[in-house]
Amino acid sequence: MKNSINIGLLGFGTIGTGVVRVLQKNADVIQQRLGAPVQLLKIADLDITTDRGVQVAPAILTTNVEEVISHPDIDLVIELIGGYEPAKSFLLKAIANGKHVVTANKALMAVHGQEIIAAANQAGVSVMFEAAVGGGIPVISPIKESLGANRFSSVLGILNGTCNYILTKMTDHGSEFAAVLKEAQQLGYAEADPTFDIEGVDTAHKIALLSSLCFGTRVDFNQVYIEGISNIDAVDISFAKQMGYKIKLLAIGKNHGDQIEVRVHPTMIPAEDQLAEVDGVFNAVRLTGDFVGPTLLYGSGAGMDPTASAVMGDVMAIGRDILCGARLRVPIMGCCEEAVQSLPIQPMSEIISHYYLHFKSLDRPGVLARIAGCLGDHHISIQSMIQPERHEADCVPIVLMTHAAKEADVVKALKEIEAFDITCQNPRLIRVEHDLG
Amino acid sequence: MKNSINIGLLGFGTIGTGVVRVLQKNADVIQQRLGAPVQLLKIADLDITTDRGVQVAPAILTTNVEEVISHPDIDLVIELIGGYEPAKSFLLKAIANGKHVVTANKALMAVHGQEIIAAANQAGVSVMFEAAVGGGIPVISPIKESLGANRFSSVLGILNGTCNYILTKMTDHGSEFAAVLKEAQQLGYAEADPTFDIEGVDTAHKIALLSSLCFGTRVDFNQVYIEGISNIDAVDISFAKQMGYKIKLLAIGKNHGDQIEVRVHPTMIPAEDQLAEVDGVFNAVRLTGDFVGPTLLYGSGAGMDPTASAVMGDVMAIGRDILCGARLRVPIMGCCEEAVQSLPIQPMSEIISHYYLHFKSLDRPGVLARIAGCLGDHHISIQSMIQPERHEADCVPIVLMTHAAKEADVVKALKEIEAFDITCQNPRLIRVEHDLG
Incomplete structure (x- = not known):
């Protein structure tokens, strides 16, 4: 049985420093919960000289990523470089080397997740990314x-x-x-x-x-x-x-x-x-x-310490799997690959929402009637209206809240209203959400 | 490799019905996330005739608990009986039979947790109780x-x-x-x-x-x-x-x-x-x-469906362990048994808090001075005071908010004030918490 979980770190920036801090400050708590210590064997970063305010044995610092992702004793690689490349290449190489991966990289997971997941499933390693969403919040x-x-x-x-x-x-x-x-x-x-x-x-x-x-x-x-x-x-x-x-x-x-x-x-x-x-x-x-x-x-939702908390939660989850010999215990995206769907995303033109519309028109009689008429022609009904006091030169603001309407209809109506001779400035639209779960 | 997770249910009340509902309604989702179906093999309850609004094959209903906790094919027993006994005896028997346990029973876990945990660790089975706190909320x-x-x-x-x-x-x-x-x-x-x-x-x-x-x-x-x-x-x-x-x-x-x-x-x-x-x-x-x-x-925090959600989350966690051959992956109380401390609970007399104090006194000059004086003698200083309009016969309310004070001092002061000849009614105390994390 393994008696420690050995990890390596790619990227010694703010969050990387947080991870080192939590590993040092809470080593006892982590070991008591996990049942084994977590050992940080290597940190790779282009800059290994700046003082980050944490004590690190000089021998574990390297500018050579290979020393982390190909280290024979490292079980798990934490990727905190961010961005697409070279983070992606490093991750894929670590995975190919049989290393589990914990990352805070939302861009990479959101855009290249499929490729990373496929590689991880093939290699039989875990990829976890709690820190990518909501900082320290367990989500x-x-x-x-x-x-x-x-x-x-x-x-x-x-x-x-x-x-x-x-x-x-x-x-x-x-x-x-x-x-x-x-x-x-x-x-x-x-x-x-x-x-x-x-x-x-x-x-x-x-x-x-x-x-x-x-x-x-x-x-x-x-x-x-x-x-x-x-x-x-x-x-x-x-x-x-x-x-x-x-x-x-x-x-x-x-x-x-x-x-x-x-x-x-x-x-x-x-x-x-x-x-x-x-x-x-x-x-x-x-x-x-x-x-x-x-x-x-x-x-x-962000910051050195909360994000480090989330990273370490993932490290401990994978650590538990390692300690009890479990592999791929939880699917990376929560759902077995063969059951994952490819549901289409509804085009914005089809969404139904309430809308806040802010018009600026010349101060003429019948302005509201023309705007309301145009909206009505496009099946958009008005729920409430305020005509604020603020005037700019000859222009008056008109602010409307619509009932539920289709985005395409709203866009069409606004285009027409934009072209009105009384319109001083393009209308502003903010979607209104009442259906909040 | 096992191709299903087989469970049995003790207690077919509100939450038990919720568990049956979620197993039926979301069987597909559960299987897609877990990688195997969850099969409910037996339900034991004293009442197996009442219509709970869910369809259950009559053959799986029994009044005999043994048919659940000693069933050779059941991996996991859900205990939803509540209270100390017979729930505790049933749980211990299930554990002794090598069954994992999921329970919503806070009373049992809070009062007899040690015994249950010791038995489970010895038998090498998991005990999970997410539903015991905060209903469906993952806590x-x-x-x-x-x-x-x-x-x-x-x-x-x-x-x-x-x-x-x-x-x-x-x-x-x-x-x-x-x-x-x-x-x-x-x-x-x-x-x-x-x-x-x-x-x-x-x-x-x-x-x-x-x-x-x-x-x-x-x-x-x-x-x-x-x-x-x-x-x-x-x-x-x-x-x-x-x-x-x-x-x-x-x-x-x-x-x-x-x-x-x-x-x-x-x-x-x-x-x-x-x-x-x-x-x-x-x-x-x-x-x-x-x-x-x-x-x-x-x-x-409660209710049939949210509680059933929490129960099933635990069932799926243990199901994942079973499917990948992991045992005791996470300690029952989150911390390895040998590291669990026995920290004493601070006696109430020693806690430091702010206090809301509501006195009722005869409407005499100098009342506030006497009360404030007594509090001061006991090292309790006043942060704010309101003397509301409401009068009852000859009595007036005096409402004080204290600065941080020691509970023992407050109790002593109130005892003395209780004995004042001007006191109409025992003072009321409500603790005030500002240190909310």
Whole structure:
């Protein structure tokens, strides 16, 4: 019987440092729970000289990835490099060498998951990625295991701390996007190049993975609708508030049986919903299963320590398998490969939603009638309307909330209204979600 | 290799019916995730004639428990009888027969857990009890697995749907306890004999289990402080609201390293805290680990379907072990037996808390000075005071919030104040928790 679990680390950045910290600080707890110590044999990084604030024996540091992924004594490789390449090549090589893999790489798993899973199944090794979604919050394991007897109808999430921090600040202080982004960058809550976060790509990677896990289907990432928060205006946040809503970058996965919805966009949700109260850099996931009902999992969605916690949870799960001789105990995506479906993603044009529409028109009599008429022609009925006081020069805002309507109809109507001679500015649309699980 | 997981059921009540329902309705999902079907071979109950609204082949029903626990083909026994006996004897017999066990029985696990765990470890079988705490919410597995690398400083919970329903109704409508209890009984949210729920015993069973799991220690259930909600007065809920608090039956587990706190009592918590917003029959658990930070798990804490979901999650976990030949993969209480500690529970007299104190005194000059003086003599300082308008005959209420004080000092002071000639009614005390993880 093995008397330790031997691991190697690829990438000694923030999360890698967190993993070293937890291994050192909680070695006793980990061993007591696992039944054997976890030994970190090698760390590979291009930079092995910078002081990360943790003590590491110089001999375990290397710039040569091969020393990790081909190390004869290493059972498990933790990949914390991020991005597609060279992370993918390293992972595949580690797998081919019979190493189990734990990764926090959502981009890689969401886009190249199939290839990695196929390689792992062939090699008989595990790939786990709890840290890829929701930081330290246990989400992936509960879907695959504790809640595994459920048919999930939806999975909704606030999955990006940067976006949620920015939207929270905009909501609380009425600030504009650009100013808050700058502040977030200064505080370290947003990257120097924040595109992946603020344009919703990171969130989309995560909801693609969650949808795949919950609904037992492959998700073609290219079919996921992605809209970020960079066009959100303080005034829309304020109008939303007046109407009893908050704007969140909501990740939405829904299962309609023959097709699924997987989409990410700024979304107005009722202010009293728990998801609306997830503020700042926190994350939350609401899973709705046919037996368990709605279940909310909430916590720190990012950061060195919470992410290291999730990585180590996976290391311990695989460690337990190693210690008791189990192989491929839980399928990588929670569902046996032969049962995984390939459900199509519903095109955005077909989704049914409520819509918040913000028009700016010349202040003429009959404006509302023309807009409402056009919407009506496209089978869109109005649920409520506010005509705020704010005027800019000759333009007046008109804010409408629609009843459930088809996206294609809304797009068509807005195109027509855009062309009206009374329209001062292209209408703004924010989807409204009431069906929150 | 085994091609099915064969189970037997003890107890065909509400949750048992839920288990049959999920096995029938989601047989495909369960098989796709597990890799083999789950077959229900036998159900034992004293009553095998009542129609439970589910179709069951008559041949699998029996009144003879032996036909389940000694069935040669049954791998796993689900115990849903509840209570101490005969559930305990049946469980021990099943274990002795080499059957794995899944149970929803918190009372049994909290009070007789040691004996059951010892028997299971000796027999080399698993005992799982996710359904015992928080209904369908994944709580126990995350503590043992995904969050297993953390040192937990606290675990807090709203763990009893009956109490939370009653307190929510009292808060929302200003109603008195007895009236709401009656209503809850009519709606099926409270048992005909609600003692175990409303006196906090059920909650105490659950927090004893959670504390044991989080802190890696045995918990002597007899040392757990338990105070229920039957003495909570509508007026105290209303004063709490004025001061920015809600009253919840909070289960508290804290780890001080050399000793732990495990207690259940009505608790005032800040109204803006997420736990204060857990309403009605919902449950929530907040775990705080040194790496993951505060993590909230929220969902349906009881009921046929959510509980069946949790039971089946455990069945599938053990099923996976069986299918890949793993034994005792995860220690029953999350920590290897030889590492389990026996930390003492801090006596209530030593705990440090803030206190809400409600006095009723004759309307005389100097009353407040006498009360404040007595508190001061016992090292208790006052944080805020309200003297509400409500008068009853000659008596006036005085409501104080203290700074952090020692329980023993508060008890002594209250005893002295009780004896004052101006005191109309024994003072009421509600602990206030700000340190919510």
